[in-house]
Amino acid sequence: MEWLQNFLPLTFDRAVVWIGVLCTIAIYSLLYRENPFYRFFEHMYIGLAAGYSLGPLGVDILYRYWIEPIWVQGYWAWAFVVPFGLYLYFIYSERYGWVSRLVIGLLIGASAGLFFQEFSSRYLVQLNSTLQRPLWFSASNPDLTVGNLIQNYIFLAILLTVMTYFTFSYQQKGTVKGIATAGRWFLMIGLGAIFGNTVMARMALLIGRAYYILSDWLLIRVGG
Amino acid sequence: MQPQTIWQKMLAVDRRLLYVLLLVNIVMFLLVPVRMPASISPPVQKFYDTIEALQPGDLVMISSNWSASTLAENQPQLEAVIKHLMRKKARFSIISIEAQSRDISYRLAERVTKAEGYEYGRDWVHFGFVPNLTVAIKGMVTDLPNTIKQDVRGTRVSQIEMLKGVNSLRQYKLVIDVTPSGTVPIWISYSPKEVNIIYCPTSVMAAEAYTYLDSGQIKGMVTGAKGAQEYEQLLGIVGLASRFTNAISFSHVLIITFILLGNVAMFMNRLAERREA
Numbered sequence: 001m002e003w004l005q006n007f008l009p010l011t012f013d014r015a016v017v018w019i020g021v022l023c024t025i026a027i028y029s030l031l032y033r034e035n036p037f038y039r040f041f042e043h044m045y046i047g048l049a050a051g052y053s054l055g056p057l058g059v060d061i062l063y064r065y066w067i068e069p070i071w072v073q074g075y076w077a078w079a080f081v082v083p084f085g086l087y088l089y090f091i092y093s094e095r096y097g098w099v100s101r102l103v104i105g106l107l108i109g110a111s112a113g114l115f116f117q118e119f120s121s122r123y124l125v126q127l128n129s130t131l132q133r134p135l136w137f138s139a140s141n142p143d144l145t146v147g148n149l150i151q152n153y154i155f156l157a158i159l160l161t162v163m164t165y166f167t168f169s170y171q172q173k174g175t176v177k178g179i180a181t182a183g184r185w186f187l188m189i190g191l192g193a194i195f196g197n198t199v200m201a202r203m204a205l206l207i208g209r210a211y212y213i214l215s216d217w218l219l220i221r222v223g224g
Numbered sequence: 225m226q227p228q229t230i231w232q233k234m235l236a237v238d239r240r241l242l243y244v245l246l247l248v249n250i251v252m253f254l255l256v257p258v259r260m261p262a263s264i265s266p267p268v269q270k271f272y273d274t275i276e277a278l279q280p281g282d283l284v285m286i287s288s289n290w291s292a293s294t295l296a297e298n299q300p301q302l303e304a305v306i307k308h309l310m311r312k313k314a315r316f317s318i319i320s321i322e323a324q325s326r327d328i329s330y331r332l333a334e335r336v337t338k339a340e341g342y343e344y345g346r347d348w349v350h351f352g353f354v355p356n357l358t359v360a361i362k363g364m365v366t367d368l369p370n371t372i373k374q375d376v377r378g379t380r381v382s383q384i385e386m387l388k389g390v391n392s393l394r395q396y397k398l399v400i401d402v403t404p405s406g407t408v409p410i411w412i413s414y415s416p417k418e419v420n421i422i423y424c425p426t427s428v429m430a431a432e433a434y435t436y437l438d439s440g441q442i443k444g445m446v447t448g449a450k451g452a453q454e455y456e457q458l459l460g461i462v463g464l465a466s467r468f469t470n471a472i473s474f475s476h477v478l479i480i481t482f483i484l485l486g487n488v489a490m491f492m493n494r495l496a497e498r499r500e501a
Contacts, residue, residue, distance in 0.1 A: 031243050056352070056353040059352075060352040060376075061353070064373050117413060117414065118414070121413045121414070122409055122412055122413045125439050126439045129438065129440065190431070197430055197448075199479060200427040200450065200472075200476070204426075204427065204449040205293075205294070205297070206250060207449070208449075208468075210247070210250045210471070211254060211296075220255070222467055223254060223467025
């Protein structure tokens with residue numbers, strides 16, 4: 001009796017859980033077949049997510065960075081910033097389309113500038129790490145183990161074969177074709193690992209929903 | 225044409241039957257009250273060790289960019305991270321570039337910190353939603369108070385007790401990126417070199433991050449719910465991920481079995497067709 005009282009949607013919190021379960025069942029009903037029940041909840045979810053985003057956008061962005069500096073702190077020059085951003089919409093006008101290019105040019109310039117920093121911080125470090133891999137035992141690598149050495153050779157082999165696969169400047173035939181084929185196989189193994197992880201992620205999401213239904217809705221103790 | 229042989233029958237199985245079997249498998253193993261121990265993978269161990277190296281009072285930035293759609297993977301990660309930081313008495317701030325994550329991460333942190341007596345404003349703070357991570361990181365490096373301006377409760381950054389004297393991201397010891405999106409390259413590219421980065425991706429994103437782990441650009445990684453389970457085990461806590469353990473393991477076993485059976489049926493069927501021809 002107590003369980004039934006806790007289970008039924010008699011309070012606001014319980015009603016929220018019931019709605020959550022209804023949404024879950026509606027979305028997973030697609031697995032049976034396409035149906036209007038699923039369509040309705042899919043559109044509702046997209047609409048809710050889009051509408052919800054407007055709240056933080058208004059409070060955390062427009063108010064914090066635009067309205068408050070102008071109205072409270074008196075930085076009136078900020079008033080020109082948002083209209084300048086809105087120039088982007090001139091892209092839909094044949095006559096005044098050139099105005100949008102002012103904003104696009106500014107954005108491209110900023111992105112190009114930022115990429116210099118990104119390239120050095122992101123890719124140069126990886127190049128450096130690749131080139132520093134020791135391939136034989138020496139006094140300068142006292143911590144190098146046989147396992148690490150094998151790993152480094154495998155790394156080098158995969159790097160070279162995959163790079164060969166992506167070299168299109170000459171016709172790949174003979175030995176080069178064999179190396180490129182090996183590179184393609186390594187790529188396939190890599191992509192297989194990514195796909196395996198994707199399946200793992202989808203399983204976790206399904207388990208999360210099953211947990212919600214069992215634990216939060218049916219009030220069953222789950223997982224010990 | 226009706227399937228004749230057992231292999232043809234196997235290939236003609238309705239996919240919905242497989243979904244039902246998968247669901248039954250998951251529910252069954254969620255209800256089993258025994259949890260299997262996990263073997264700790266090196267990226268998770270490194271992740272744990274990086275947080276263990278923190279000193280009381282050290283500043284940590286948590287970048288939380290997940291929403292309801294990846295809750296099953298990212299929630300256990302974030303919960304365990306916050307519990308670990310509280311154990312180390314580290315102070316932390318949370319920032320979100322995902323509008324939904326702003327409230328989800330704030331509520332989660334409020335719930336978890338309240339249980340341990342961690343006080344908002346003194347021990348932790350939430351910076352709210354920022355739409356462009358690149359601009360936010362660059363701004364925080366040069367002038368954190370004027371980039372963030374207010375926390376999620378509308379308090380000015382300069383008036384928050386925890387952030388007194390904090391002017392730059394350089395004063396932080398660690399960045400923890402809990403995300404289903406490709407945000408970690410942005411943190412790697414624009415955050416100061418002296419600030420370590422550790423990463424909690426969803427399983428989908430993990431494979432791409434091994435290059436950063438290998439080069440030392442990130443110091444550790446907790447991959448999806450499986451990684452969170454290993455991390456919870458290291459912390460000695462029973463969180464969501466630990467409760468998912470059996471279901472995760474056995475759902476993978478079932479899917480591998482389906483794949484093997486499907487392939488065996490396909491090859492045997494081809495063989496039979498060739499023989500007939």
